[in-house]
Amino acid sequence: MNDHEPFIFQTEHRLITLTGRRARNLNELLDHIIQVSGSSIFYHTHNQYLSHHFEKPVFHNDFAGWASAALLEECLSEKLVAIDLLAFSSIRQLREAIITIIEEHLAGAKGRVRDCLPGYEFHFCESKSFIMPSGVVAGDIPDFFAAMPKVTNASLYFHFFEARLRLEQPTNDFSAWLSYRGAPRLAEAINKLNPYLMTLEELREAIILLGNMEG
């Protein structure tokens, strides 16, 4: 990237793939978490943010939601909810953190695991993601913030969530570009936003607000 390069808003189209893997209890869940693709781990820790963008998810990831709703394992669920997704720079690390929490819980349970009721099994999915230019391009920083209201949720989601963790980049794409364009303070301010604590609409508004404050 050079310091004149425009920001090309990409968008992500996801086709959800069903893996056919299902878990009835924590042992089975753990086995699958160890074996599934990184795409599946990403899907189950991030899907809620895109699908229910108007409502802050009750559970930050599907594993936590299932532990509570299907297994009534509230303590485990709380620990899984408390995983700070921003603390990880790769899905491998995130997967290990989830595994550690479940293994510790199982060790404490001393072999007592319960099956969920039939019909409440955990089904592992993953996504096949097609990333392509959305058609929105920003030539400079004012353009960038002017474009922000026109950018779709899917695009916002890609640049903020997917690029950082699934493509293992050190920051979100917006902050990376703003740094190159000589706006390190703005880049840092956007990097400090925690997208996991807000809806996509709130994230968009927060970014626009930071742009307005800067000038």
Add this chain to the structure above:
Amino acid sequence: MPLTLRDYEKVVGPEVIEEIRTLARHVRHKSLRNINSTPVGGGVAEILTRLVPLLHELEINAFWDVIKGDDAFYGVTKAFHNALHGKKEKITEEMLDIYRENTAMNLKDMDLTGDAIIVHDPQPAGLVLRRPQTAAPWVWRCHIDVSNPDPLVWNFLKPYVDKYDATVFSMPDFAQQLSAPQFMIAPSIDPLSDKNKELEPDYILKVLEEHGLDPERPVLTQISRFDRLKDPLGVISAYRLVKKNRDCQLLLAGGGANDDPEGELVLKEVEEAASNDPDIHVALLPPFSDLEINALVRGSTIVFQKSIREGFGLTVTEALWKGKPVIGGAVGGIKLQIMNGITGFLVHSPEGAANRALELLSSPDLREKLGENGRRHVKQNFLITRHLKDYMLLMLAFSYPKQRIVRMSAA
């Protein structure tokens, strides 16, 4: 005038339509053949009616063909449908022969060319026997809840399913142990169709009155085919429990489908159960009653969809889109649509449905909040524009079979 993508800009925003056009450039001029069993009635026909013209607008050569079948064949496939939903059905060798013979007859007559072929549900599934003579990928698009299928029927169909290049299900719960890729595509509704578009309040009032409903009193409604799996008798039980505490009316309305010979029988049972209560209104609606259905839902206070089994439950989507609080059975695709307590309520019994209806009848704020969330949920996830995108992605997926992340440049 047929609807165009520009018409949808007002609903989903121009940016979403622009993304669709961008995506379409990657698959334009390809042909996509859809095959199902009925041109009218049922969710599949409704979806294809809308999707095919929009695909044409995007310069995708979309075809929609319907297989032929007599009453005996549709009797068999209805039994298959019920059995795949987990209901006990008597399936005889003769019935399997009827299916095989009908498949052979259709194979003689049908044009099965195209760059991708999507076969909907079990009725035409056997056409895949032609797969070896074509170069296109074949997709079996199953709209049915097959989470707990009758093994006899599933084992009969599985050799056909195994011949497909991919399958598509509506819910993660429906995934099977299959060697080919399985995708999830949720169905969708068309916000601009007669069944879903905005209506004048006067028209809504007129339709309610035509059905003998009093607009001044709460109306509880279930719009569904008369089918045991939709539990209309359970809805009547729930209504009776509500009625003990709150004045209300019940409307059970639905159409028939060409491929559903059981409907008449169930309608009769429902009419008998309702015969001693003037506040229960049962209406068998003829085909092309979409505007009327739209008005009936918009004029309702609460919408039920108390299914016992459900593929997806488009009637739930339609009611959520109209901002109605929905009480749904916690089965199939209803669980995808109703986030319990956020976009509606999920229940497991007539008693549960009655409890939630009483709660909603006593709180207009709660009705409004659930309705608003429901509409936003549908806008993001279950409109035809998303479905259109998924079909194009499905076409693209076969060009990148191994990759989980596909980076594409502008086309």
